[in-house]
Each structure stands twice: as structure tokens, then as C-alpha cells.
Amino acid sequence: MAAAKFDTPNMREYPSIPALQPDATAHLKSFPAAPDHNTFLGFPGELVENWQDKAIEKMGDLLGKYRGFRVFMDACVKCGSCTDKCHYFQGTSDPKNMPVARQDLLRSVYRRHFTLAGKYLPWLVGARDLTREVLDEWYNYFHQCSQCRRCSVFCPYGIDTAEVSMAAREIMDSIGYGQKYCNEILGKVQKVGNNLGLPGPALEATLEEFAEEISDETGCDVKIPLDVEGADVLLITPSADFFAEPHIDGLMGYAKVFHAAGISWTVSTYASEAANFSMFIGSYSNMKKVAERIRKAAIDLKVKRIVVGECGHAWRVAYSFWNTLTGVGSGADDPYAQQLQKQLDHSYPIPQHICELTWDLIQQNKLTFDKSGNDHRTVTFHDSCNVARATRMGTEPGGQFDIPRNVIKAVCNNYVDMDPDTIREVTYCCGGGGGLLTDDLMELRVKGALPRMEALKRVIDEDKVNAMAAICAICKAQFAKVMPYYGIPMDTIVSLHQLVKDAIILPGQGEEKAEPAAEATE
Amino acid sequence: MSFLTVLYALLFYTATALFIVGLAYKIRQYATTPAPLKIPTTPAPTTTSGVVLRMAREVVLFESLFKSNKWIWIFGWMFHVSLALVILRHFRYFQESVWPLIVFIQPFGMYAGFFMVLGLLGLWVRRIFVERIRYITSPSDHLMLALLVGIGFSGLMMKFVEHTDIVAVKAFFLGLMRFDLQPLPTDAPLLIHLGLVALLLIIFPFSKLLHAPGVFFSPTRNQVDNPRERRHLAPWAAELDK
Numbered sequence: 001m002a003a004a005k006f007d008t009p010n011m012r013e014y015p016s017i018p019a020l021q022p023d024a025t026a027h028l029k030s031f032p033a034a035p036d037h038n039t040f041l042g043f044p045g046e047l048v049e050n051w052q053d054k055a056i057e058k059m060g061d062l063l064g065k066y067r068g069f070r071v072f073m074d075a076c077v078k079c080g081s082c083t084d085k086c087h088y089f090q091g092t093s094d095p096k097n098m099p100v101a102r103q104d105l106l107r108s109v110y111r112r113h114f115t116l117a118g119k120y121l122p123w124l125v126g127a128r129d130l131t132r133e134v135l136d137e138w139y140n141y142f143h144q145c146s147q148c149r150r151c152s153v154f155c156p157y158g159i160d161t162a163e164v165s166m167a168a169r170e171i172m173d174s175i176g177y178g179q180k181y182c183n184e185i186l187g188k189v190q191k192v193g194n195n196l197g198l199p200g201p202a203l204e205a206t207l208e209e210f211a212e213e214i215s216d217e218t219g220c221d222v223k224i225p226l227d228v229e230g231a232d233v234l235l236i237t238p239s240a241d242f243f244a245e246p247h248i249d250g251l252m253g254y255a256k257v258f259h260a261a262g263i264s265w266t267v268s269t270y271a272s273e274a275a276n277f278s279m280f281i282g283s284y285s286n287m288k289k290v291a292e293r294i295r296k297a298a299i300d301l302k303v304k305r306i307v308v309g310e311c312g313h314a315w316r317v318a319y320s321f322w323n324t325l326t327g328v329g330s331g332a333d334d335p336y337a338q339q340l341q342k343q344l345d346h347s348y349p350i351p352q353h354i355c356e357l358t359w360d361l362i363q364q365n366k367l368t369f370d371k372s373g374n375d376h377r378t379v380t381f382h383d384s385c386n387v388a389r390a391t392r393m394g395t396e397p398g399g400q401f402d403i404p405r406n407v408i409k410a411v412c413n414n415y416v417d418m419d420p421d422t423i424r425e426v427t428y429c430c431g432g433g434g435g436l437l438t439d440d441l442m443e444l445r446v447k448g449a450l451p452r453m454e455a456l457k458r459v460i461d462e463d464k465v466n467a468m469a470a471i472c473a474i475c476k477a478q479f480a481k482v483m484p485y486y487g488i489p490m491d492t493i494v495s496l497h498q499l500v501k502d503a504i505i506l507p508g509q510g511e512e513k514a515e516p517a518a519e520a521t522e
Numbered sequence: 523m524s525f526l527t528v529l530y531a532l533l534f535y536t537a538t539a540l541f542i543v544g545l546a547y548k549i550r551q552y553a554t555t556p557a558p559l560k561i562p563t564t565p566a567p568t569t570t571s572g573v574v575l576r577m578a579r580e581v582v583l584f585e586s587l588f589k590s591n592k593w594i595w596i597f598g599w600m601f602h603v604s605l606a607l608v609i610l611r612h613f614r615y616f617q618e619s620v621w622p623l624i625v626f627i628q629p630f631g632m633y634a635g636f637f638m639v640l641g642l643l644g645l646w647v648r649r650i651f652v653e654r655i656r657y658i659t660s661p662s663d664h665l666m667l668a669l670l671v672g673i674g675f676s677g678l679m680m681k682f683v684e685h686t687d688i689v690a691v692k693a694f695f696l697g698l699m700r701f702d703l704q705p706l707p708t709d710a711p712l713l714i715h716l717g718l719v720a721l722l723l724i725i726f727p728f729s730k731l732l733h734a735p736g737v738f739f740s741p742t743r744n745q746v747d748n749p750r751e752r753r754h755l756a757p758w759a760a761e762l763d764k
């Protein structure tokens with residue numbers, strides 16, 4: 001299926017709500033998973049014969065397991081509060097991309113099978129049978145939700161479309177109708193250790209290369225250690241940090257921070273991936289399996305701390321779910337979790353975000369910066385959706401907004417924020433999150449990026465911004481790809497720790513060079 | 523005893539029973555369904571008292587709606603606050619000796635009736651004329667508004683246009699509560715008003731009115747943001763650790 005041509009949306013001068021264009025993105029369908037992608041994850045390979053019954057059965061199962069899903073199905077009053085909040089709706093004008101309408105694709109079937117009104121008066125309450133058309137509609141539109149939770153901020157009952165789309169995807173997986181992008185990657189991470197499928201020796205070579213690059217640049221002997229038993233810190237970072245731009249520069253930033261602070265650290269081959277796409281497909285069991293790789297690596301390497309690199313949904317899984325899934329955290333009273341928690345050093349947050357770590361070190365004056373290293377940049381910061389609305393950093397609510405900005409301001413002289421309606425709690429998704437970062441959804445990704453691109457363009461024009469920092473591997477990859485569609489150079493997107501890397505002065509750095517210079521003056 | 527009195531008595535017994543049993547069933551269902559993962563919409567409070575405060579702001583002030591859309595907020599909030607006052611005002615018909623607070627709010631409750639209907643009409647106009655909201659509207663959404671407007675309008679008719687024998691109405695309801703049937707006046711606004719209220723009680727546990735108990739169980743609003751400090755484990759998830 002060759003990607004059809006599409007028009008990049010025009011940037012709006014003032015925020016406006018588009019008129020509805022029904023079925024504008026009905027044709028956007030990401031590739032379904034191949035049978036072996038599905039079966040490896042414990043799902044049927046292909047659509048099962050009695051899929052209607054099985055889907056309803058699964059829905060009933062989820063309604064009993066997830067209070068959120070249960071309440072969200074019942075509570076919506078169709079007030080319309082969320083209708084204009086989704087970036088995909090703003091970019092595509094398709095009414096089914098309005099959060100409530102997206103939920104209703106599932107809710108209509110819920111009503112038909114699980115409510116009295118829907119059973120006997122379906123026409124009255126908008127209840128529908130689960131037909132093949134409805135199933136395909138589920139597939140297409142629940143893969144047009146990046147699970148960014150922006151709508152949930154504005155819902156008077158806190159209905160979270162992310163939860164609904166996770167449930168829908170889990171139902172579809174359970175009947176053999178999974179999505180290729182997510183399910184294939186989930187296979188790789190469980191077979192090889194990372195989403196990329198990068199095997200140990202290749203990873204080792206890559207990391208050595210980066211370490212050499214830093215050492216050449218600084219004259220200091222900087223290492224990116226791999227599988228070092230007894231290191232204090234295990235770094236869990238998205239595998240994009242090992243191969244993609246601008247992610248790599250972020251990784252080199254972490255390496256410099258660890259080196260400068262004298263913290264012993266290591267990357268693990270076995271758990272060389274922070275991403276956990278199981279969250280996108282709502283699969284608790286797979287999410288636990290992938291998270292258990294981190295638990296195993298931590299136990300095997302006997303580390304005391306676990307630090308997570310720049311990745312949005314991964315930080316959500318780490319911060320919000322790791323303790324639940326595998327006991328990476330504190331405060332457990334069950335033997336399973338205590339086994340690990342005894343080994344960890346609870347004077348640090350577990351897990352800790354790399355921004356928390358860097359900011360802590362900055363506050364303790366353990367890092368030295370030459371901010372002029374970033375003087376060629378005027379920087380803004382894109383709050384990644386999962387970090388912003390599903391996690392925290394530091395001890396205060398909102399630390400997830402302030403700590404990254406504090407770090408940037410500590411290493412850059414020129415910083416401006418984008419429009420307040422597009423950042424922090426109400427930040428817009430990059431357009432590629434939630435398992436949609438695939439080329440077969442390029443039209444959706446470009447259109448969904450519209451609100452962020454508009455806000456960015458404004459600070460580019462008004463404040464001469466030339467760098468937008470992000471702390472999410474998906475955001476970085478997505479922006480690098482879609483910004484050119486909007487006439488914005490792709491290298492405008494930078495890793496936050498890339499800014500740290502360009503300003504940090506390592507202990508001893510420049511001393512050798514300074515000496516010959518001193519001699520020259522004699 | 524007239525046929526209508528018996529009919530309305532049976533209607534109210536049935537409606538009240540369905541309302542209480544149905545609602546209790548749903549609340550029990552919400553309360554016993556586990557929330558296996560920590561999913562508060564952040565920034566979220568890090569303490570239980572913080573969560574109580576967040577929920578109070580949500581339920582009393584409609585904080586999230588206020589952030590979203592001032593028109594929906596003003597109409598929705600006007601309707602709900604007025605409804606609360608109106609319901610409190612009606613307590614006097616169920617109390618032999620009326621509480622001082624209920625006496626105090628009588629005038630407020632009376633005029634709140636107008637704002638209640640006004641708020642509903644505002645929401646209805648938006649439902650009809652705002653394209654996005656029209657798109658997500660089912661027939662039941664219109665009927666729900668019609669029902670509530672009908673209750674409000676018939677109530678206002680009795681209060682301000684065509685008085686009913688309110689002393690007899692109070693005797694009827696006090697009688698119902700003591701299983702001692704008293705005659706109900708038979709004027710049309712009263713019968714319409716009471717009929718619609720009974721209908722509302724009946725459909726409450728089967729309709730979107732479940733948003734009222736639902737909001738208290740919404741994990742994105744009622745969870746404490748402390749996943750790193752405390753292990754949060756649902757019983758079915760704990761089984762997977764073994």
C-alpha cells in the first residue's frame with residue numbers, strides 16, 4: 001500500500017476549531033500484525049472465527065478488571081468538553097477523532113451488550129452491534145489515538161480516552177487483530193532486548209564509538225559501560241538513544257553527566273530498552289514481562305539505583321507502573337517486591353529520571369557548565385504528553401514541567417516558552433505517540449503535529465527560537481520527520497541532554513590544551 | 523382512596539426501590555472493580571487529603587470543565603447548583619418538623635428553579651446548534667434534557683402560576699414514608715411533576731446520570747500520585763507475581 005498523497009494542513013493564525021469533515025481519515029489504517037507477531041505475544045495469529053463473541057467476552061473481562069474502563073463507559077454525559085481538545089481532530093477535522101466520538105465507537109457496543117437500555121432500546125441510546133464494519137472502524141480510529149491524555153485533563157469526570165483506546169486494542173489483540181508496528185516491536189524487545197533488535201555485540205561497538213567521540217572532544221577518558229556488574233546505576237534508556245539523531249547526543253549528555261559526577265553506571269544488553277509498547281496495546285501481562293527484564297538486569301548487575309533516560313511513555317511505565325509490575329520502587333510488603341527492594345538504595349528516588357539526576361547534581365554544585373556552549377541556540381521546551389500528564393519528577397506536583405526547564409536554564413542563556421495553552425499540563429502531543437510512529441500513518445502524524453507546529457512556528461518567528469528540546473524518543477523521531485512538512489528544519493529538535501552535553505565542562509577538561517597555550521605566550 | 527393516589531404511591535415505592543437498589547448495585551460494582559494501575563491525570567496530589575480537595579473542586583466547582591469551555595461550564599454549573607438548592611428546598615415536604623437550614627434556603631431554592639431551567643436550556647441550545655456536540659448527541663440525550671426541563675417547568679408552574687394543595691402533597695409523602703396512604707391532589711402540573719420525577723429516579727441507575735456516582739470512582743481523579751513510594755497492587759495482578 002503506497003502512501004496516498006495528502007496536504008499538510010495550513011497553520012492557523014488564531015486557534016480555531018475546524019468544521020467537521022466526516023470520514024476525513026477513515027482511510028488511514030496502520031498495517032495489521034502478521035500472525036507470528038501476534039502469537040508470540042500470546043494472541044491468536046489471525047482473526048478468530050467467533051470473533052464477535054470473543055470480543056464481547058473480552059470486553060466483559062476488562063470491565064471487571066479495570067475500574068477506570070468501567071466508570072468511563074458509564075459516566076460520559078456527552079457534554080462536549082473534550083470535543084476540540086485532540087490534536088488529531090484539530091489536524092484532520094474528522095469528527096471520529098473527537099475524544100468522545102472515539103470513545104463512543106466502543107461505548108456504543110458496550111451499551112448494546114452490557115446495559116439494559118442498549119439491549120432493549122438501542123436506537124435511543126446510540127447502541128450498536130459489533131459488526132465487521134464496526135470492528136474495522138475500531139481498528140482504524142483506535143490507532144489514530146496517541147493516548148496523550150490531553151482530553152482527560154478537560155473531562156469533568158476524568159474520562160481518559162487513552163484507557164479506552166488501550167482497552168479497544170487489547171480486545172482486538174485478543175481476537176487476532178493486532179497492529180503490526182506495536183506487536184512486531186514487542187516481539188523484538190522480548191527476543192533481543194530492545195525495540196530496535198540491536199544485538200549485544202553491535203550495541204557494544206556502538207557505545208564504544210560514542211565514548212571515543214566524547215573522549216576525543218573533551219580529552220577525558222569517558223566510558224559508556226555495558227553490563228558492568230556492581231555499578232551503582234543501571235541506565236535504562238530508549239534504544240533510539242543508541243542509533244537515532246538527535247537521540248544519540250542525549251545519550252552522550254548522560255555519559256558526560258555520570259562522568260562529571262563520578263557516578264559508576266552501566267547499560268544492560270539484556271534490558272537495553274526503556275520503551276514498553278505493551279502499554280500502548282493495553283496488555284498488562286506483556287507490560288509485566290517486558291518490565292521484568294529490567295528487574296532481572298538490576299538483580300543480575302547488583303545495581304543500587306535505576307535511572308531512566310529521555311523517553312515519554314517509558315517514563316510513565318517506569319514511574320507509574322514499575323513498582324506495581326515488578327517491585328522497582330519502594331514501600332512493598334510482599335516478598336516478590338521486597339527481594340529487589342532490599343538491594344536498592346532508597347535514599348534516591350526509584351526509578352529516577354535522568355533529568356531529576358542531573359538537576360540534583362546541579363543543585364549540589366557537582367557539575368560545571370559553560371553556558372556559552374549553547375549561545376548559538378534559542379531554546380524552547382516541548383512537554384512530552386506522557387511525562388506531563390502521567391508522571392512526576394521531584395517531590396512536588398508539576399516537577400515534571402519545572403525540572404527539565406530548570407536543567408535547560410542552567411545550561412542555556414536563551415530560553416523561551418511556547419504559548420501557555422500548548423505546554424505543561426495542556427501540552428500537545430507530537431503526533432506520533434501511542435504506537436503510531438510508523439510510516440503507514442504518516443498522513444495522520446503530519447496532521448496531528450499541527451497544533452505543536454503552530455506554537456513552535458510562533459516562537460521561531462517572534463523569539464528567533466532555533467531549538468526545541470524534548471525528553472521523549474518518540475517526540476524526537478516524530479518531529480525530525482514531520483517538521484520539514486511545515487517548513488521547519490529537522491535539526492530544530494534536540495535532546496535535552498544534548499544541551500547539557502554542549503555546555504558541561506568535565507573535570508580536567510581543557511587542562512592539557514591550556515598548558516601549551518600558556519607556553520605559547522612565553 | 524382514589525385510583526390516582528394508589529397509582530402514584532405504587533409508582534413512588536417502585537421508583538425509589540429501583541433508584542436505591544440500582545444505584546447501590548452500580549456503586550458496589552464500581553467500588554469492587556479494582557484499578558490495577560496508578561493512572562491519576564498529573565499533576566496530581568501526593569497525599570490523600572490533596573485528593574479529597576481535588577475531588578471537592580471537581581464536584582463542587584467543576585474545575586476540569588472550567589479549564590475546558592466556559593459556556594458549558596456556566597450552563598452546567600448553573601443547572602447543578604440550582605438543582606442542589608431545589609432538592610434541598612424540597613426536603614420540607616418529607617419532614618414533619620423542618621430543619622432550620624431547609625427553612626433558611628426556601629427563598630433561594632424557589633428562585634433557583636428558574637436558573638435550573640435556564641441552565642438546561644443553555645445546554646440544550648448548544649446541543650442543537652454546536653456542530654460538534656450535535657454530532658455526539660443521541661436521542662436519549664435530548665430526552666434527558668426534556669425530562670429535566672419538564673420537571674423544572676412543571677414545578678415552577680405550581681410555585682408561581684397554579685398553586686397545588688401543597689399541604690396535602692406533604693401529607694401524601696409523609697404518609698408514603700410511614701406506609702399510611704393519604705390522598706394526593708389531582709391537578710395536572712402536580713401529576714406531571716411527580717410522574718417525571720419518578721421516571722427520573724427509575725432511569726437514574728441505567729443512564730448517563732451514573733456520572734454522579736461515577737466521578738468519585740474515576741481513577742484519573744481519585745488516585746494519589748505516589749507510585750514510587752508505595753506499591754499499588756490489585757488482587758488479580760498480585761496473582762501474576764507468584
